[in-house]
Amino acid sequence: MESQNIRIAVQKSGRLSEESLKLFKACGIKFESGGSKLKTVSSNFPIEFLFLRDDDIPGYVEDGVADLGVIGENVLMEHIRQVDVVKELGFSKCRLSLAIPRNEEYSGIEYFQGKNIATSYPNLTNAFLTKQGIKVTTHEISGSVEIAPSIGLAEAICDIVSTGGTLLSNGLKEVATVFQSQAVLISNQQLSSEKQAILAKLLFRIDSVQRGQNAKYVVLNAKESDLEKIKSLLPGMKAPSVMPLAETGWVSIHSVISENDFWDIIEALREAGAQGILVLPIEKMIL
Numbered sequence: 526m527e528s529q530n531i532r533i534a535v536q537k538s539g540r541l542s543e544e545s546l547k548l549f550k551a552c553g554i555k556f557e558s559g560g561s562k563l564k565t566v567s568s569n570f571p572i573e574f575l576f577l578r579d580d581d582i583p584g585y586v587e588d589g590v591a592d593l594g595v596i597g598e599n600v601l602m603e604h605i606r607q608v609d610v611v612k613e614l615g616f617s618k619c620r621l622s623l624a625i626p627r628n629e630e631y632s633g634i635e636y637f638q639g640k641n642i643a644t645s646y647p648n649l650t651n652a653f654l655t656k657q658g659i660k661v662t663t664h665e666i667s668g669s670v671e672i673a674p675s676i677g678l679a680e681a682i683c684d685i686v687s688t689g690g691t692l693l694s695n696g697l698k699e700v701a702t703v704f705q706s707q708a709v710l711i712s713n714q715q716l717s718s719e720k721q722a723i724l725a726k727l728l729f730r731i732d733s734v735q736r737g738q739n740a741k742y743v744v745l746n747a748k749e750s751d752l753e754k755i756k757s758l759l760p761g762m763k764a765p766s767v768m769p770l771a772e773t774g775w776v777s778i779h780s781v782i783s784e785n786d787f788w789d790i791i792e793a794l795r796e797a798g799a800q801g802i803l804v805l806p807i808e809k810m811i812l
């Protein structure tokens with residue numbers, strides 16, 4: 526009999542694992558993680574977790590060994606798989622970039638013509654350069670790619686960059702971005718209707734958590750005479766809540782501000798007469 530749980534593959538340990546587990550926990554899903562256990566079932570949601578090497582996840586989801594998976598778009602795009610991307614997760618943001626020794630002069634993409642490039646992403650690298658008429662020889666290596674130029678393995682590299690610290694400490698400079706990546710939730714293309722219903726519940730929870738992460742709850746005091754000006758700066762979920770204070774002529778205003786324009790709005794609020802501004806995190810936001 527088919528299991529009623531949906532099965533999700535997440536990275537066992539690495540750059541995706543911590544944020545993945547944090548997200549599912551923030552969704553109220555309880556499960557054990559850590560240690561040497563490679564499979565665990567949630568005690569309060571119909572989901573089973575498999576802890577795997579990230580490279581294996583897209584294949585497992587394509588084959589239906591797992592129903593869902595969390596994976597970096599960079600890995601997903603390198604080996605085209607028949608899976609659906611159901612949600613951008615907004616963490617493990619990084620880019621796949623071409624880098625060369627720092628003392629080299631970079632004239633433009635033509636620099637790479639005929640060069641040897643070390644990378645874990647030969648398909649993405651070749652596709653990017655071929656599109657621009659550049660022919661290179663890629664050397665596939667699975668890790669520590671940044672070492673390649675200094676040991677004479679290649680003249681350039683194409684690897685994951687986030688802060689740029691690894692490039693810097695290996696005497697390299699980033700010269701072109703091939704691909705921007707983040708973690709995504711992928712799904713098998715033939716989920717049973719039962720599993721689709723579980724996925725819909727999961728996505729509803731992820732949306733609520735993400736909305737909360739992108740917003741702040743703001744409470745402030747203001748003179749009634751400044752209320753209209755302040756209200757025009759505050760959208761809120763529907764409209765800001767306004768409550769009288771114990772002191773005549775003063776009100777307390779509660780609202781929700783998007784993380785993106787948070788500081789701009791706070792500055793404008795202060796100029797408009799807001800005082801005693803409190804900012805609180807939002808755990809979940811359900812529309």
Ligand SMILES: Nc1ncnc2c1ncn2[C@@H]1O[C@H](COP(=O)(O)OP(=O)(O)OP(=O)(O)O)[C@@H](O)[C@H]1O
Pocket residue numbers: 536537538539540541577578579580596597598599600617618619685686687688706707708
């Ligand atoms: N420095 C970084 N900052 C942010 N995200 C990153 C960074 N490096 C990698 N990533 C993202 O996290 C994913 C996993 O990276 P990680 O280095 O943990 O992979 P790995 O060493 O191949 O792990 P595994 O042992 O599971 O095969 C990458 O495919 C990429 O999407």
Ligand SMILES: O=P(O)(O)OC[C@H]1O[C@H](OP(=O)(O)OP(=O)(O)O)[C@H](O)[C@@H]1O
Pocket residue numbers: 540668669671684685686687688689690691692
């Ligand atoms: O630009 P930075 O912030 O320095 O990050 C980039 C580095 O991070 C990743 O490696 P990771 O540290 O995950 O080690 P790994 O090679 O073992 O995967 C990636 O492969 C780069 O080497």
Ligand SMILES: [Mg+2]
Pocket residue numbers: 578579580
């Ligand atoms: Mg890997």
